[in-house]
Amino acid sequence: MHAIIQRLQDCLGLAGVLFEKEDVAPYCKDWRGIFSGDALAVAMPKTTQQVAEIVQLCQELHVKIVPQGGNTGLCGGATPEGDAPQIILSLKRLNQIREIDLANQTITVEAGCILQSIQEKVAASGAFFPLSLAAQGSCTVGGNLATNAGGINVLRYGNTRDICLGIEAVLASGEVYSHLKGLRKDNTGYDLKNLLIGSEGTLGIITAGVFKLFPSPFDHSAALVAIDDVSEMVALLHELQRRAGNELCAFEMMSRESLELTIRHFPEFNRPIFTAAKYTLLIELANFEVDNSSASNRVQAVLEETLEGYLVKGAILDAALATSEAQVNEFWAIRDHITLAQAKEPGNIKFDISFAISKIASFIKSTDAILQQKFNGVQIINFGHLGDGNLHYNLCAPKDAKSDYILNHEKNMTELVIAQIQLFDGSISAEHGIGQLKREYLMHHRGRVAYQMMVAIKKALDPDNLLNPNKVLFSEE
Amino acid sequence: MHAIIQRLQDCLGLAGVLFEKEDVAPYCKDWRGIFSGDALAVAMPKTTQQVAEIVQLCQELHVKIVPQGGNTGLCGGATPEGDAPQIILSLKRLNQIREIDLANQTITVEAGCILQSIQEKVAASGAFFPLSLAAQGSCTVGGNLATNAGGINVLRYGNTRDICLGIEAVLASGEVYSHLKGLRKDNTGYDLKNLLIGSEGTLGIITAGVFKLFPSPFDHSAALVAIDDVSEMVALLHELQRRAGNELCAFEMMSRESLELTIRHFPEFNRPIFTAAKYTLLIELANFEVDNSSASNRVQAVLEETLEGYLVKGAILDAALATSEAQVNEFWAIRDHITLAQAKEPGNIKFDISFAISKIASFIKSTDAILQQKFNGVQIINFGHLGDGNLHYNLCAPKDAKSDYILNHEKNMTELVIAQIQLFDGSISAEHGIGQLKREYLMHHRGRVAYQMMVAIKKALDPDNLLNPNKVLFSEE
Numbered sequence: 034m035h036a037i038i039q040r041l042q043d044c045l046g047l048a049g050v051l052f053e054k055e056d057v058a059p060y061c062k063d064w065r066g067i068f069s070g071d072a073l074a075v076a077m078p079k080t081t082q083q084v085a086e087i088v089q090l091c092q093e094l095h096v097k098i099v100p101q102g103g104n105t106g107l108c109g110g111a112t113p114e115g116d117a118p119q120i121i122l123s124l125k126r127l128n129q130i131r132e133i134d135l136a137n138q139t140i141t142v143e144a145g146c147i148l149q150s151i152q153e154k155v156a157a158s159g160a161f162f163p164l165s166l167a168a169q170g171s172c173t174v175g176g177n178l179a180t181n182a183g184g185i186n187v188l189r190y191g192n193t194r195d196i197c198l199g200i201e202a203v204l205a206s207g208e209v210y211s212h213l214k215g216l217r218k219d220n221t222g223y224d225l226k227n228l229l230i231g232s233e234g235t236l237g238i239i240t241a242g243v244f245k246l247f248p249s250p251f252d253h254s255a256a257l258v259a260i261d262d263v264s265e266m267v268a269l270l271h272e273l274q275r276r277a278g279n280e281l282c283a284f285e286m287m288s289r290e291s292l293e294l295t296i297r298h299f300p301e302f303n304r305p306i307f308t309a310a311k312y313t314l315l316i317e318l319a320n321f322e323v324d325n326s327s328a329s330n331r332v333q334a335v336l337e338e339t340l341e342g343y344l345v346k347g348a349i350l351d352a353a354l355a356t357s358e359a360q361v362n363e364f365w366a367i368r369d370h371i372t373l374a375q376a377k378e379p380g381n382i383k384f385d386i387s388f389a390i391s392k393i394a395s396f397i398k399s400t401d402a403i404l405q406q407k408f409n410g411v412q413i414i415n416f417g418h419l420g421d422g423n424l425h426y427n428l429c430a431p432k433d434a435k436s437d438y439i440l441n442h443e444k445n446m447t448e449l450v451i452a453q454i455q456l457f458d459g460s461i462s463a464e465h466g467i468g469q470l471k472r473e474y475l476m477h478h479r480g481r482v483a484y485q486m487m488v489a490i491k492k493a494l495d496p497d498n499l500l501n502p503n504k505v506l507f508s509e510e
Numbered sequence: 511m512h513a514i515i516q517r518l519q520d521c522l523g524l525a526g527v528l529f530e531k532e533d534v535a536p537y538c539k540d541w542r543g544i545f546s547g548d549a550l551a552v553a554m555p556k557t558t559q560q561v562a563e564i565v566q567l568c569q570e571l572h573v574k575i576v577p578q579g580g581n582t583g584l585c586g587g588a589t590p591e592g593d594a595p596q597i598i599l600s601l602k603r604l605n606q607i608r609e610i611d612l613a614n615q616t617i618t619v620e621a622g623c624i625l626q627s628i629q630e631k632v633a634a635s636g637a638f639f640p641l642s643l644a645a646q647g648s649c650t651v652g653g654n655l656a657t658n659a660g661g662i663n664v665l666r667y668g669n670t671r672d673i674c675l676g677i678e679a680v681l682a683s684g685e686v687y688s689h690l691k692g693l694r695k696d697n698t699g700y701d702l703k704n705l706l707i708g709s710e711g712t713l714g715i716i717t718a719g720v721f722k723l724f725p726s727p728f729d730h731s732a733a734l735v736a737i738d739d740v741s742e743m744v745a746l747l748h749e750l751q752r753r754a755g756n757e758l759c760a761f762e763m764m765s766r767e768s769l770e771l772t773i774r775h776f777p778e779f780n781r782p783i784f785t786a787a788k789y790t791l792l793i794e795l796a797n798f799e800v801d802n803s804s805a806s807n808r809v810q811a812v813l814e815e816t817l818e819g820y821l822v823k824g825a826i827l828d829a830a831l832a833t834s835e836a837q838v839n840e841f842w843a844i845r846d847h848i849t850l851a852q853a854k855e856p857g858n859i860k861f862d863i864s865f866a867i868s869k870i871a872s873f874i875k876s877t878d879a880i881l882q883q884k885f886n887g888v889q890i891i892n893f894g895h896l897g898d899g900n901l902h903y904n905l906c907a908p909k910d911a912k913s914d915y916i917l918n919h920e921k922n923m924t925e926l927v928i929a930q931i932q933l934f935d936g937s938i939s940a941e942h943g944i945g946q947l948k949r950e951y952l953m954h955h956r957g958r959v960a961y962q963m964m965v966a967i968k969k970a971l972d973p974d975n976l977l978n979p980n981k982v983l984f985s986e987e
Contacts, residue, residue, distance in 0.1 A: 071706045136744055136868035137899075138751075164515055181697050192695060194704075195672070208959045215866040217898045218669060218940040220658050220708055221948075221956055222982055225701035227671075248752045267613055275725045278798040279756045339650040365514045391613035421694045422614075463695040471698075479698055486971065487700045494963065495969035506698055 035073045036097045037120060044086050049126070051075040060138065064105055070113035072099065075121045081143075081201060081209060081240040087122060088499070089207035097502050098122050100234035102144065102176030105168035107385070108468025109182065110233040110504050117502065122174045125242060133158050135205070139198060139215040140242045144280025160246040163190040167369060169418055178239045181231035183464030188420040189282050191466070194230045196245045202229050202237035205495035215243045228490070233466055233503040237376045237492045245485035248321035250282070252335040254363040256340060259351040263394035266314065269343060270390070270420055273316065277335050283317040284420030288414045291371050291414040292322075294429065298374040302367045310350045314419070315364050371416050378429040380439030381414070382446055386454050387423045387463035396457040400426070400450065408442060410434070423463040426450065467505045475505070512550045512595060514573045521563050522921040525601070528552040528967070538597045540589045540761035541582055545946055546592030549576065552598045558620075558678060558686060558717040564599060565976070566684035574979050575599050577711035579621065579653030582645035584862070585945025587657065587710040587981050594979065601652045604717060610635050616675060616692040618720045621652025637723040643845060655716045658708035660941030665897040666759050669941070671707045673722045679706050679714035682972035692720045705967070708944055711978040713971045727759070727796035731810040732838040733817060736828040738785035743791065746820060746898055747867070750793065754812050760794040761897030768848050768891040771906065773852040779844045787827045791896070792845050794838065848893050855906040857916030858891070859923055863931055864900045864940035873934040877903070877927065884926065885919060887911070900940040903927065928955075944982045952982070 037041045041050045051057050052074040062069040073096065078084045091098050097119035101111040109418055113119050122163050128145035135158060142151055148169040155162035164177060167183030176182070178200060182193045190196055199212040212226065229237045260266055265342055266286065281310045292307040307313055318332040336354070343349040375381050397415065405497075410431030417424040430438035437510070449473055454461055461478050462471055476484040487506055491498075502508045511529070520526045528534050529551040539546040550573065555561045565877060568575050574596035578588040588597050603623035610804045612635060614914040617627055625646040632639040641654060643661030653659070659670045667673055677688040681753065689703065737743055750758045769784040784790055795809040813831070820826040832838045852858050865873055874892065881888050887908030894901040905923055907915035914924075928951055931938055938955050939948055964983055968975075979985045 134866065134868050135867040136748075138748070139866065174555045181696075181701075183695055187695065194701070195668075204959070206962070209955070210959050210963065212960065214935045214937070216864050216937050216940075218660055218664065218864045218865075218895075218900045219937040220660075220941055220943045221937055222944060222952055222960070223713070223967055224658075224671070224701075224704045224708055225960060225963055227701040228967075233702055236700070249756065271613075271615070278725065387693050387695045389611065389614040389616065390694075391611050418695075423695045448604065460691070460693050460696040460698055462697045463693075463770055466697045467699060475699055480688070482681070482687050483699070483702060486681070486687065486702055489970040490700055490705075490967060493966040501786045 035118060037094050037118070038074050040094070041074060041087065041120070042074050044090065045076060045078060045083060049077045049079070051077070057121070060101060060104065060123065061113055063109050065107065068109035068112040068114065070115065070120055072113045072121045075123050076125045077126045081127070081203065084122070084127070084240055085207050085209055086239055087099050088205065091120065092207060092497065094500060096120055098238070098499055099437055100124065100179070100238045102173030102179070103147065103171045105172040106176065106180060106468060107383070107465045108470035109393065110177070110466055110468030110501070112469070114469060115503055117448065117506045122238065123226050124240070130154055131241065134215065135160065137215050138246045138341065139243050140246055141213055141215070141241060142174055143241045144173060144239055145176050146177070148172050148174055148177060155246055156249070159249070161249040162244065163196060164193060165245060174242060175239050177231050177233070178242050179234050179468040183348045183418070183421070185283055185418070188284060188417060189279050190247070196225055197226065197230060197242050199247060200226055200229060200239050201241040202239045204237045205497065205499045207410055210237065213241060213243045223349070226313050231466070233468060233505050235491060235505050236500065238500065240502060250468065252318060252320040252330045252332065253358060253361050254319070254330060254336050255315065255355040255364050256315040256336055257306050257353045257364055258314040258316060258340065258349050259306050260314060260349045261311045261398065262348070263312070263397055265348040266312065266419060267390055269339070272339055276339060277318050277332060280320065281420070283315065284418070285315040285368055286416060286419040287313045287315065287368065287371065288415040290412050290415065291416045292367070294371050294378070294412060294414060295367065295374040297369050298377045302370060306351050306353050315368050317361065329479050332504045357493050371414065375414055375427060375429060379436040380430060382439060383430045385423070385463050386425040386426055386448055386459050386461060386464040387421065388457055388459040390422045392457045392459070393419070393422060393424070395452065396459065400453045403449065403453070404428070408446065421463070466500070469504060472505065472507060513676045514567065514571050514595070514597060514957060515551050517567050518551060518553050518564065518597070521567065522553060522555060522560060524557070526553070526554045531867070534535040534598070537578060537581065537600065538590055540586050542584065545589040545591065546749045549590045549591065549596055549598045552600050554600045554603045556603045558604070558680065561599070561604065561680045561715055561717055562684050562686055565680050565682065567596065568972065569684060569976060573597055574980055575715070575976055577620065577656070577715045579650035579656070580624065580645065580648045582649040583945060584860070584942045585655065585947035586945055587945030587978070588653065589946070592980055596984055599715065601650060601717070604915065607631055608718065611692065612637065614692050616720050617723055618690055618692070618718060619651055620709060621650060621655070621716055622719045623651050625651055625654060632723055636726070637818065638726040638804045640673060640724060641670060644724070644849065651719060655707050655719050656709070656711050657943040660895070660898070660900065662760055662895070665761060666756050667724070668982050671677060671704055674703065674707060674719050675719045675722060677703055677706060677716050678718040679716045681714045682974065682976045685713060688857070689776050690718060690720045708943070709946060710982050712982050713970060713977065715977065718966065725798060727798050729807045729809065730794060730835060730838050731796070731807060731813050732832040732841050733813055734783050734830045734841055735791040735793060735817065735826050737791060737826045738781050738788045739825070740789070741826045743896060744867055744871065746816070746825070747781035749816055753816060754795055754809060756810050756965050757795050757797050757798055757895070761895070762792040762845055763893060763896040764790045764792065764845065765890065765892040767889050768893045771855070771889060772844065772847050772851040775854045779847060783828050783830050792841050814899060840908065843983065845893070848891065852891055852904060852906060856913040857907060859905045859916060859920055861927055862900070862940050862942040863903055863936050863938060864898065865934055865936040867899045867920060869934045869936070870899060870901070873930065873936065877930045880906070880926065880930070887922065898940070946981060949982065
């Protein structure tokens with residue numbers, strides 16, 4: 034038994050340390066089952082002070098640390114790899130809501146809080162916490178901060194970093210960095226908050242964060258829209274932003290193929306509108322403003338009027354408006370089931386990518402054509418947050434292909450799409466991060482100068498490469 | 511003549527280098543006349559490549575570099591100090607607008623562009639560039655980025671970093687970091703953009719930036735409001751945010767003393783409402799949403815209705831609504847003249863500070879009382895962006911005091927206010943930065959752990975301490 038286990042038990046008590054193989058195993062594999070590794074133990078601190086003590090112990094005993102939240106990441110950033118002695122530091126039990134300050138419109142939460150529990154706690158206080166994503170029932174806010182998570186409310190509220198006003202983190206030195214004052218303006222030196230957010234546990238272990246709260250939206254309005262032309266989609270996006278401002282909450286795009294796949298696996302979602310055009314949009318608006326002067330739903334009127342104009346000029350082919358909150362949720366259920374449908378296919382390749390919105394149409398046209406030419410019949414499951422310039426551009430095998438099709442073509446397909454992303458000045462990771470999955474592409478993608486800056490910062494803040502080694506950047510040991 | 515001058519001339523031509531004492535002098539002093547230093551020359555590159563060459567030259571010849579934009583900073587961050595050989599690198603001539611991409615709603619500008627010229631260029635294209643501050647006629651966007659400037663539109667749009675999607679910068683190595691793709695989502699490694707923004711030229715020389723554009727607001731509505739109680743102010747702020755959402759553009763606060771001072775020096779601004787209460791608010795809303803369903807000005811109605819409710823319940827003492835765009839501008843002119851009035855007093859001490867909004871009332875009450883007790887009759891010129899938690903809490907001598915009053919008490923007053931800021935968990939610099947002015951307070955204020963992180967990052971990215979030495983952090987040479 035490695036010395037670290039006894040020392041961790043001294044620090045955390047018996048209940049705070051897992052070290053039997055079968056107890057540790059679930060933490061050593063990502064939920065998609067793509068990555069796995071070994072760890073000596075899982076340490077489960079309940080306080081920031083305990084996190085600091087664990088880091089000091091690991092430093093002393095030369096044991097590496099893999100921080101982990103809800104283990105819902107998509108890039109293997111929280112999964113151990115390599116054969117250096119290492120532990121998983123699970124933040125799950127560091128899960129108190131420290132403060133809701135309604136007069137400052139902020140909440141201070143510890144890293145292990147489940148995202149959905151924060152949403153619920155804030156809703157109960159009469160305010161609104163906007164961060165929302167598919168894994169919200171099991172992901173932790175510490176993981177959201179470590180990866181700068183995106184999700185479905187980015188168009189109006191921004192990414193995780195945009196709603197976070199400050200963090201607390203344990204550094205590789207075992208010291209605690211803390212800046213939880215809840216300030217909306219603070220120009221006192223370098224922006225350490227944003228450096229740690231999105232660094233995937235490689236520069237520090239985020240233990241708490243303070244977030245902005247917002248007034249609750251009400252009167253949601255949504256529509257499904259059948260549309261062929263990506264440029265017209267962008268025009269419609271800007272028209273709605275001009276007319277509805279920030280009340281436009283979501284502008285999601287789904288390709289016909291992604292809906293056909295979903296209906297094949299979940300026939301209950303079949304709707305005539307999905308086969309009418311190359312793409313279906315899911316558009317959502319919400320009232321954020323109390324308007325006593327009119328009884329009508331103002332944003333619904335804006336949405337109707339705008340879509341009518343687009344129908345008349347032939348820029349869209351069809352539109353269906355939700356007539357109830359239940360129908361709004363039903364529209365979203367379709368969107369959410371694309372991922373589940375994909376999981377039923379024999380292998381698939383996922384790309385979480387982004388572009389200047391002005392370049393999306395050309396990227397899709399060019400990349401669709403090249404893929405079909407080189408991999409005839411490949412299913413392009415293209416959907417995503419068009420309003421943010423973010424596509425989930427995923428590939429499944431042709432319908433009649435053998436079960437090892439994706440396995441055989443994965444490398445070529447990946448390299449082709451990544452070359453296209455470079456060509457159209459896009460990003461290889463819009464919201465999922467780098468982790469292990471995209472590490473080998475990072476230097477070429479961001480360029481040597483940016484990569485070397487990152488390496489220099491990693492060395493400066495974690496000279497012994499103690500924290501989440503070999504994630505985001507390759508270890509240089 | 512130092513060897514650098516000849517080498518700079520070879521690189522930039524004769525017109526690109528100032529080295530005569532009288533030509534260099536204006537660049538060596540900040541505009542408030544508080545800081546001054548010496549420089550061998552002023553280098554004025556026209557391209558990013560030239561900036562890179564200058565950095566390489568300076569590295570070779572061991573000459574330090576002080577980057578400078580419009581020289582409108584308030585903390586001495588762009589003014590040379592010390593006696594090491596150094597040059598000023600003026601970005602003024604690097605001033606092209608590289609691209610306006612309306613389909614992506616972005617603009618790409620070089621560092622030397624004057625802020626106001628960007629606003630005008632964008633307005634001419636039909637869009638809106640929100641960054642706006644008093645110095646906009648002479649400050650450059652590079653300086654705005656280097657200091658993460660705030661200004662009068664932060665409540666709705668955020669600080670400079672919030673509207674910037676990417677930057678280009680020359681590093682201490684002479685290499686060019688570039689990430690100008692205009693992406694709204696990009697999780698590819700550490701957040702280098704935000705690290706460089708606000709680093710005041712100490713980590714890199716920002717040469718260009720890409721910014722979000724927005725739909726133009728219209729139908730501005732504004733009111734002056736007389737109010738005694740700071741807690742009621744905060745309640746009114748939240749009521750307006752709940753009712754008008756992001757259409758609330760400004761929520762500015764001015765103490766009675768700050769208005770009395772302004773009227774004393776500029777009697778034309780006298781208005782009965784200013785003497786009615788301890789504080790006057792300047793509130794502005796604007797319509798951002800085309801609403802064809804009603805001919806009325808919706809935000810004006812919200813403002814009127816809300817203020818009427820507050821009048822009825824006695825939470826405010828008086829209110830005056832602007833009845834024209836000209837009157838909205840007149841309201842702002844009063845706010846802008848506070849600073850000019852202060853400049854006419856014999857000495858003053860400026861604090862640009864911020865707090866959680868929930869703590870502002872207690873800070874003001876406590877600090878006002880202690881100051882009056884220790885410095886009887888001191889004029890507390892307290893005004894600022896209450897909606898952001900940001901106060902410009904400034905001090906002038908008592909009306910009958912000798913002209914050296916401030917000089918004699920500056921140190922004690924400063925330390926008293928800074929201790930109060932610490933006590934109420936505030937920031938010693940909300941939007942102006944650190945520069946030379948607040949350097950000695952930074953370590954204590956942010957704590958040793960944060961300060962040492964900043965020092966480590968500075969050493970990692972600028973190991974020879976070439977860029978703007980001794981600003982923000984003390985040089986450790």
